[in-house]
């Protein structure tokens with residue numbers, strides 16, 4: 381169904397320059413493409429075809445070579461778009477219910493490492509290389525188009541010829557839909573966390589009553605009486621258990637999530653008006669209290685009733701999913717939580733369960749892979765940035781000391797909107813080279829550096845990119861090793 385490369389035109393291989401990435405070479409539609417890196421570190425697209433008409437859509441320079449035409453183009457946004465048109469598998473597409481993984485990349489450099497991990501694991505895990513939240517794009521000064529284009533060049537460089545996704549992640553406002561659809565993403569994560577009401581968790585029944593009466597029922601296309609009748613007293617039979625919906629929990633669920641449903645539907649309608657080929661995830665993971673089974677049922681049933689089609693749902697699971705570190709909590713309780721949410725997802729959907737803040741939670745992967753039977757999306761974001769800092773620490777410890785100092789002084793501002801438990805006072809302020817080398821292995825420094833990316837890149841970005849570009853093989857190797865550990869537990873369930 382989806383486009384696949386042609387057999388490789390080996391006669392073009394002789395025309396490759398010294399700086400070519402051999403794995404990038406691919407033939408399609410009569411042309412052969414590869415990426416080259418020149419001595420100055422700049423990357424350029426090279427294309428060889430029988431005549432120049434093959435280069436329409438790209439901007440660059442053409443020259444005749446051995447009876448054919450050779451074309452060299454800079455890695456500009458326009459050429460990235462032309463490349464997605466020329467090699468259709470680089471254009472983000474929908475994955476539906478297939479097992480998938482998101483590889484957020486704050487730097488726009490990590491995709492070749494991600495590709496290497498996927499090729500090593502060799503399972504049917506569908507990658508979303510282009511994925512960044514609105515919050516992160518703001519702090520990294522990247523546009524949605526930058527995110528998409530960097531992932532395109534990275535996937536091309538590393539020779540990825542399977543479908544790719546593209547996740548406009550953690551969209552919170554209506555305008556976020558406009559900004560990201562213009563760039564060409566295929567996967568939209570609706571994240572109405574600001575509209576989820578944490579007070580409803582413990583409020584007394586009279587307060588709950590006031591909260592549900594005050595809901596925007598017109599926006600929810602219903603009224604309180606009809607809503608209550610629809611769910612109170614219902615019993616949902618799952619594979620291994622049944623969930624009884626009593627009036628109290630149904631009203632509390634609606635007090636907690638009702639405002640977020642109305643807001644998400646507004647975002648969803650805005651997205652549907654664009655008429656683009658895409659899919660949707662609904663996420664409430666970054667909220668204060670775990671999503672209870674009854675809440676999962678009410679939320680999803682209401683979204684379906686209101687007409688939202690979504691392929692995945694990210695509840696807030698029990699325990700703590702902090703940035704860049706292992707799961708914190710009772711792992712047996714988490715396993716039961718995964719199992720019940722997965723049973724609900726099969727009963728009401730099926731749809732995938734999504735695991736956000738999913739990086740570095742190695743103990744959780746076998747559990748969610750088994751509970752969902754592969755109906756799962758793993759979403760990682762900042763861990764690629766955290767791992768990239770190893771390259772800085774290894775090659776320029778002095779720069780890393782400056783980076784750490786800035787991360788510490790700016791920590792209170794950086795930590796806003798992130799769940800963390802690190803203690804900056806435990807981090808050495810003047811670390812030795814050995815301590816610098818271990819900064820990314822210790823929870824306190826790993827988290828402080830993990831959330832410091834905005835301030836760090838603003839101040840030291842130019843120097844840091846120079847180090848990454850001079851050591852890209854080391855960088856890709858570190859990323860690949862780290863992601864093999866993320867993906868392997870999903871491999872036997874991938875579908």
Ligand SMILES: [Zn+2]
Pocket residue numbers: 550663665666694736737
């Ligand atoms: Zn999330």
